[in-house]
Amino acid sequence: xxxxxxxxxxxxxxxxxxxxxxxxxxCRFFRGSHTIEEMMWREGLSRTDVLHTIDxxxxxxxxxxx
Numbered sequence: 001x002x003x004x005x006x007x008x009x010x011x012x013x014x015x016x017x018x019x020x021x022x023x024x025x026x027c028r029f030f031r032g033s034h035t036i037e038e039m040m041w042r043e044g045l046s047r048t049d050v051l052h053t054i055d056x057x058x059x060x061x062x063x064x065x066x
Contacts, residue, residue, distance in 0.1 A: 022053045030061060 022045075029039045039050050054061060 019056050023057050
């Protein structure tokens with residue numbers, strides 16, 4: 001899976017592998033049509049979990065504003 005190899009490059013040695021798993025769970029929401037609240041609700045996560053994952057992988061995520 002291409003996403004997994006890209007994500008592995010960004011994961012530092014100190015990060016918990018669970019963060020990578022969380023990123024892979026959330027990848028389908030990173031297409032610009034989902035809010036953080038929707039990600040939280042659909043995946044049963046806290047805002048802290050979602051924001052931490054976004055922060056860790058910010059180097060491979062783009063923010064587009066209208």
